[in-house]
Amino acid sequence: MSGFTYQSGVLHADAVPLTAIADAVGTPTYVYSGGLIRETYRGFANAFAGRDALVCYAVKANSNLAVLGLLGREGAGADCVSIGEVKRAVAAGIAPNKIVFAGVAKSATEIAAALEIGILQFNVESVPELERISAIAAARGQLAEIAIRVNPDVDAGTHAKITTGKKGNKFGIDLDQAAGVYAHAATLPGIRAAAVAMHIGSQITTVEPFEAALTRLVALAQELIAAGHPVSRIDCGGGVGIPYRGEAPIDLPAYAAMVKRVTAGFAGTLMFEPGRYLVGNAGALVSRVEYVKQGSDRRFYILDAGMNDLIRPAMYEAWHDIIPVRQTADAPAPVDVVGPICESSCIFAKDRPMPPLVDGDLIAILSAGAYSAAMASSYNTRALPAEVLVEGDRYAVIKARRSLEDLFADESPTPAFAPLGS
Numbered sequence: 001m002s003g004f005t006y007q008s009g010v011l012h013a014d015a016v017p018l019t020a021i022a023d024a025v026g027t028p029t030y031v032y033s034g035g036l037i038r039e040t041y042r043g044f045a046n047a048f049a050g051r052d053a054l055v056c057y058a059v060k061a062n063s064n065l066a067v068l069g070l071l072g073r074e075g076a077g078a079d080c081v082s083i084g085e086v087k088r089a090v091a092a093g094i095a096p097n098k099i100v101f102a103g104v105a106k107s108a109t110e111i112a113a114a115l116e117i118g119i120l121q122f123n124v125e126s127v128p129e130l131e132r133i134s135a136i137a138a139a140r141g142q143l144a145e146i147a148i149r150v151n152p153d154v155d156a157g158t159h160a161k162i163t164t165g166k167k168g169n170k171f172g173i174d175l176d177q178a179a180g181v182y183a184h185a186a187t188l189p190g191i192r193a194a195a196v197a198m199h200i201g202s203q204i205t206t207v208e209p210f211e212a213a214l215t216r217l218v219a220l221a222q223e224l225i226a227a228g229h230p231v232s233r234i235d236c237g238g239g240v241g242i243p244y245r246g247e248a249p250i251d252l253p254a255y256a257a258m259v260k261r262v263t264a265g266f267a268g269t270l271m272f273e274p275g276r277y278l279v280g281n282a283g284a285l286v287s288r289v290e291y292v293k294q295g296s297d298r299r300f301y302i303l304d305a306g307m308n309d310l311i312r313p314a315m316y317e318a319w320h321d322i323i324p325v326r327q328t329a330d331a332p333a334p335v336d337v338v339g340p341i342c343e344s345s346c347i348f349a350k351d352r353p354m355p356p357l358v359d360g361d362l363i364a365i366l367s368a369g370a371y372s373a374a375m376a377s378s379y380n381t382r383a384l385p386a387e388v389l390v391e392g393d394r395y396a397v398i399k400a401r402r403s404l405e406d407l408f409a410d411e412s413p414t415p416a417f418a419p420l421g422s
Ligand SMILES: Cc1ncc(COP(=O)(O)O)c(C=O)c1O
Pocket: 058, 061, 079, 102, 103, 199, 201, 202, 203, 237, 238, 239, 240, 273, 274, 275, 276, 277
């Protein structure tokens, strides 16, 4: 069985009890179900069977090399937003010709390095970026394949902090300017406009916004092809949402059917950039209750995990289910589940019905496979959380907990100042 389930009263990832991982690795620790990641990837990829499709996993969601390696061996490419992510994808064994490089601020150094690596495509977000890629590619005697990331002006109906496809967002090039930018691209050396791209936001739970945006993108692609541009790929972006709170997940077959229908008149390659969908439900943050504190009007479960380990609740008021590792039938009562960081926003849940727990008990914060470890920091000089990948009844530590001294090993109380120009 893959994913997180109670077996004999103890929460397991696949066939490994989380108690065993906590004892061996300590807490807080992220645990990922290899079985569920694989199953979810196969479900997504198979939904487009019969079409030429390339699934480029959005590395930002969870960039651990072991996760990238697993997905790469399943056939995934990578959607990257920095040269660091491109290098991670390559280090994990993902072929450069399956790597897409997006992001609004690609530096000249990053562009040159990506050309050197030989990635598939740059997703271009502005005219000056297009011209910079052209100049660098031409100087290197290379042809850079590009997509213009189009902003289709569609409301994705998601959290304001994670919507990207509405006019006024910093992302992409407005749809009404896109044809002109492709015409400009055709005049530039070192550029081949091989694709069109979009990405309208994250955690989208209905098919409609995707359909509205993709319809506009496909119309643009057809207009460009008619005008003689060599467009042979449509990048549909990522953004497919997951359940966090027992909600009905997005209907993947309906999403895939919509994509196939809207792109029926297009014979080229379809590309996708799912991040959260592939890994989100396959991770949990395992933490220990340090203290149970009874205030005058509320009870606190104070965890050893903080907002530095998992920032989504503090940043987006995101809901994550929190459950005890040892199953209990005791009646739940409302508590605040909080972490150690000296910020009032270091809180995972407020007035959440939770079973009675005592100091030392283990809990699991669910749906923490995406944008969780990847967004962790060492704020308050705390070690980054460890990460563990489970495969069946085995597990591997895929990121070790470092010593606290490592956090400041490259700092000094007495810095060596250098004179200007040295
Ligand atoms: C360009 C691009 N592609 C793909 C993604 C992945 O999004 P998600 O994890 O929601 O699938 C993002 C993040 O929102 C993105 O900015």
